[in-house]
Amino acid sequence: MNEFERGTRTQRRQRQQEEELRQAKKRRFLLFTGAGLLLGLAILMVAVLTAPRTPTADVPPAGPSGGSIVAQWGVTAEGRTLGESSAPVTIDLWEDFQCPACKSWGDSQLPAVIAQDVASGNARIVFNDFAFLGPDSERAARAAWAAEQQGFFWDYYATLYANQGAENSGVYSESRLIEMARLTGLNEDRFREDLNSDAAKQAVANSNDQAQQTGVNSTPTVVINGQNLSAASAEQIHDVVLQLSSAP
Amino acid sequence: MINALRRRGLWHPGLLLAILDLIGLLIALYLSVTALSGGLPVCGPLKGCEEVALSEYSRVAGIPVAVFGVGLSLTLLVLALAWWRNERVNLFRAHYALSLAGVVFEGYFTYLELFVIEAVCVWCAAYGISLLVRFGVAFAIWYRRL
Numbered sequence: 001m002n003e004f005e006r007g008t009r010t011q012r013r014q015r016q017q018e019e020e021l022r023q024a025k026k027r028r029f030l031l032f033t034g035a036g037l038l039l040g041l042a043i044l045m046v047a048v049l050t051a052p053r054t055p056t057a058d059v060p061p062a063g064p065s066g067g068s069i070v071a072q073w074g075v076t077a078e079g080r081t082l083g084e085s086s087a088p089v090t091i092d093l094w095e096d097f098q099c100p101a102c103k104s105w106g107d108s109q110l111p112a113v114i115a116q117d118v119a120s121g122n123a124r125i126v127f128n129d130f131a132f133l134g135p136d137s138e139r140a141a142r143a144a145w146a147a148e149q150q151g152f153f154w155d156y157y158a159t160l161y162a163n164q165g166a167e168n169s170g171v172y173s174e175s176r177l178i179e180m181a182r183l184t185g186l187n188e189d190r191f192r193e194d195l196n197s198d199a200a201k202q203a204v205a206n207s208n209d210q211a212q213q214t215g216v217n218s219t220p221t222v223v224i225n226g227q228n229l230s231a232a233s234a235e236q237i238h239d240v241v242l243q244l245s246s247a248p
Numbered sequence: 249m250i251n252a253l254r255r256r257g258l259w260h261p262g263l264l265l266a267i268l269d270l271i272g273l274l275i276a277l278y279l280s281v282t283a284l285s286g287g288l289p290v291c292g293p294l295k296g297c298e299e300v301a302l303s304e305y306s307r308v309a310g311i312p313v314a315v316f317g318v319g320l321s322l323t324l325l326v327l328a329l330a331w332w333r334n335e336r337v338n339l340f341r342a343h344y345a346l347s348l349a350g351v352v353f354e355g356y357f358t359y360l361e362l363f364v365i366e367a368v369c370v371w372c373a374a375y376g377i378s379l380l381v382r383f384g385v386a387f388a389i390w391y392r393r394l
Contacts, residue, residue: 033348040348104303108286232298233290
């Protein structure tokens with residue numbers, strides 16, 4: 001083998017070694033990326049599994065905080081209607097007491113809607129049941145109807161949402177609903193009777209039927225003078241109310 | 249445009265990453281400002297933003313998840329710009345690792361949207377796509393340089 005052949009072979013071997021090194025680097029890079037993905041997923045799974053659970057039926061129900069919610073809002077209430085019955089615009093709320101988005105909507109948007117549109121006399125809010133998430137939803141809706149019979153609909157509404165927990169976990173069991181009624185200041189015996197009455201069952205069934213006839217298929221849904229706005233924000237509602245209340 | 253920048257010697261892959269990070273940052277900023285001001289994101293005719301924004305998963309320890317998105321995008325942007333300016337490979341590696349973590353979390357949030365909340369927010373999807381593209385670009389840059 002002459003000098004030239006030896007040199008070519010060395011160069012080839014060198015190139016081969018460089019290529020092998022590059023391939024090894026690529027394999028290591030892919031391995032680290034895969035390992036990173038798996039590690040991230042493992043951390044995520046541990047975090048999800050060890051996250052604190054939503055309150056269930058084991059936690060005693062809480063009563064309302066800070067007195068009557070209607071008084072805090074500073075508007076009038078008649079049954080499940082908030083605001084003046086003569087208001088030109090009607091805001092229909094369709095909710096399920098088990099739906100977390102309804103609770104969140106009530107916490108983040110409802111106070112602003114009341115302050116902007118109900119207190120001004122431009123609109124009134126009417127609560128409607130669309131109890132579709134399971135037996136706890138239906139029981140809670142009947143309980144709210146029973147509270148309405150004693151003139152405490154909105155206070156009981158606030159108590160129900162304050163006690164919302166894991167879906168269909170029994171968080172709205174009969175005994176707990178009665179305890180919530182007692183904490184809200186309702187007459188317990190009358191509440192129990194109304195809760196289990198045929199009239200309550202019928203009212204909830206009728207409301208669910210009406211939801212479907214109105215085209216409501218999720219909660220919360222805001223319907224203003226018949227116009228479905230889905231889960232609209234307080235600002236969107238305000239714009240529509242201003243438009244409708246100033247229309248000739 | 250890339251060719252024009254290349255000719256002038258201004259092109260650097262860090263610049264592309266920075267542009268993508270800036271897009272992600274703007275989306276996360278919009279969602280954060282909306283959440284912190286008590287509003288809901290506007291999705292126009294597309295539905296789902298409200299449901300996602302109102303779900304219990306939209307906040308972690310009371311902080312809107314979009315705020316974490318702002319933190320992530322801002323960090324990524326700073327890393328991309330710093331890499332562009334001083335070529336330190338560790339800055340790019342940190343960008344790569346962070347965008348990988350972002351992709352994992354985005355995968356989890358997409359799962360929540362599709363199977364738990366059962367609603368898709370277009371803004372969140374846009375942020376997710378921007379994260380995925382950023383990771384894809386960073387992956388390609390690294391792989392090509394090996």
